[in-house]
Amino acid sequence: xxxxEKPVTLASDRAVPDSxxxxxxxxxxxxxxxxxxxxxxxxxxxxxxxxxxGMYHFKREEHDxxxxxxxxxxxxxxxxxxxxxxxxxxxxxxTLANLTKGVELLKMVVDNGDPAFQFLIPHAQYNLGMAxxxxxxxxxxxxxxxxxxxxxGKEGDPDGxxxxxxxxxxxxxxxxxxxxxxxxxxxxxxxxxxNLESKGALGVMYYTGGGTDADRELAFKCLCEASERGSLxxxxxxxxxxxxxxxxxxxxxxxxxxxxxxDVKAAAEKIGLLLAFVRRGVALxxxxxxxxxxxxxxxxxxxxxxxxxxxxxxxxxxxxxxELQQKLKNDEL
Numbered sequence: 001x002x003x004x005e006k007p008v009t010l011a012s013d014r015a016v017p018d019s020x021x022x023x024x025x026x027x028x029x030x031x032x033x034x035x036x037x038x039x040x041x042x043x044x045x046x047x048x049x050x051x052x053x054g055m056y057h058f059k060r061e062e063h064d065x066x067x068x069x070x071x072x073x074x075x076x077x078x079x080x081x082x083x084x085x086x087x088x089x090x091x092x093x094x095t096l097a098n099l100t101k102g103v104e105l106l107k108m109v110v111d112n113g114d115p116a117f118q119f120l121i122p123h124a125q126y127n128l129g130m131a132x133x134x135x136x137x138x139x140x141x142x143x144x145x146x147x148x149x150x151x152x153g154k155e156g157d158p159d160g161x162x163x164x165x166x167x168x169x170x171x172x173x174x175x176x177x178x179x180x181x182x183x184x185x186x187x188x189x190x191x192x193x194x195n196l197e198s199k200g201a202l203g204v205m206y207y208t209g210g211g212t213d214a215d216r217e218l219a220f221k222c223l224c225e226a227s228e229r230g231s232l233x234x235x236x237x238x239x240x241x242x243x244x245x246x247x248x249x250x251x252x253x254x255x256x257x258x259x260x261x262x263d264v265k266a267a268a269e270k271i272g273l274l275l276a277f278v279r280r281g282v283a284l285x286x287x288x289x290x291x292x293x294x295x296x297x298x299x300x301x302x303x304x305x306x307x308x309x310x311x312x313x314x315x316x317x318x319x320x321x322x323e324l325q326q327k328l329k330n331d332e333l
Contacts, residue, residue, distance in 0.1 A: 063094020079117035099137030125152035156189030165190035184211030200234035233277035236284030248298030258285025283317035
């Protein structure tokens with residue numbers, strides 16, 4: 001499951017999704033030239049102008065003003081404003097964190113019947129699923145998390161929450177909720193809808209035959225596409241593909257590149273990927289590069305340097321390093 005080191009942030013980006021259908025969390029922007037007119041309209045009680053003004057102040061980190069205008073808009077029935085307030089209360093942005101209130105506001109978004117705001121519902125359902133899964137703002141409940149994500153995923157429809165689709169792919173690979181066919185189904189649609197983590201995961205599933213028939217050609221295609229988009233997770237698994245195909249020079253070169261990642265958290269933030277995925281990718285790169293150095297495969301043999309990269313693999317992801325160490329002991333690597 002995705003690694004979470006602090007209370008989960010309610011949105012992939014701390015901004016309200018708009019109704020354009022152009023992504024999980026596009027920000028409604030305000031033309032600076034029109035600010036005076038928008039402010040005047042907001043002061044006259046124009047709901048949409050109040051929301052826009054609230055988001056304008058939010059982007060400028062003027063959180064007190066943002067909360068004031070967003071609250072005014074939400075009282076007039078603007079669900080985008082309510083969604084943003086939910087995020088701010090949950091994450092403690094401009095106010096004291098109140099997980100319970102954040103969850104309550106998200107439920108109000110889900111229950112709203114206004115056709116103009118139906119596009120928000122999958123995003124709110126995804127975030128409620130995360131809250132239920134982590135037990136923040138409500139009791140921990142895997143079944144409820146799955147329920148919310150299934151609703152949000154909309155059977156793989158690109159108008160659903162792509163984040164929820166990817167999350168379901170990961171949910172069904174957990175030991176307690178394992179169903180690899182379901183995992184493949186959801187990773188497939190999330191990847192088709194542009195999710196980078198799922199594209200890498202799909203490559204691994206094609207390679208191992210997890211939840212689908214093994215297909216090395218499709219595995220290579222998915223891993224290359226995700227790698228080109230910056231996924232260290234996919235790059236690490238591409239190293240495995242090269243190494244097990246006995247393409248040691250390629251494996252060593254790719255592994256060396258990954259192994260130069262010194263700050264895993266910073267890399268995850270820069271790419272915008274889940275930390276757990278990045279940790280595993282970097283650990284794979286470090287460990288396989290160490291093995292290449294140890295054996296002289298694809299690179300000049302250097303056992304002392306190999307030790308340093310083995311240590312770096314452990315630092316990046318102890319669990320992944322432990323799995324690979326066991327493979328090494330079994331003479332499988």
